[in-house]
Amino acid sequence: QKEVEQDPGPLSVPEGAIVSLNCTYSNSAFQYFMWYRQYSRKGPELLMYTYSSGNKEDGRFTAQVDKSSKYISLFIRDSQPSDSATYLCASWNSGGSNYKLTFGKGTLLTVNP
C-alpha cells in the first residue's frame, strides 16, 4: 500500500462548481499536509499547508485534515477554468530524521467554461 493514495481522476466540472479533491494516507506519523497545484509543463505551486487535524481556508480554497480517518481534502469553491490543473497532496513527518515529502499521484481537474 502506498503511503499516500490519491484518485488520479480525471475530474471534469462546470465553471462555478464546488470541487472536492481527496487523499488518504497510511503513515500515522504524518503531521504536515500540503496541497500543490501543477499546471501542464510547470513545476508544482504550493497552495495550502496545514499541520495536524483541522481546517484551513484561503480565499476559494479550503484544506481539511482528519487524522482519525487519515483523510486529506481540498475544496475549491466557485471553480474557474484557470483552476484546471493537476492537484497533488503531500505529507511528511517532522519526527523522522529524514525530511521527505510523500506525494499522491495527483488528480487532473478540468473546469469547463
Add this chain to the structure above:
Amino acid sequence: GAVVSQHPSRVICKSGTSVKIECRSLDFQATTMFWYRQFPKQSLMLMATSNEGSKATYEQGVEKDKFLINHASLTLSTLTVTSAHPEDSSFYICSARDRADTQYFGPGTRLTVL
C-alpha cells in the same frame, strides 16, 4: 511567496553529452534542496536530497554517477546528467526547503536527448 528558479527551462542535447541544470532559491536560504523527475502524466519521483556542503543522498535505483549533484551554497544546487541517453529525457524539477520546513518548487527543466 518564496521563489525557486531553474535554468535552463528547456534543453535538447545529443546522446552522450552531459547537461547541467541549475536550481536557485532567489529570496531565501534553502537548508535542503531536492531533485525530482517526472514522466508525462505521472507524479513526482524523488531522485536525491542535497544539503549544502555535504554529499547528496540518492533514492534507491538512482545512479549517483549518472546524476551528479552539487550543492555549492545555501541558494544554489546543480544537477548534471552525465553521458545522457534518450531514456534520460524527462522533466526535471528541483525544490528548496526553507527554515520553516516549507518546500517550494522550481518551474522545471525539460530535457530531450536525441
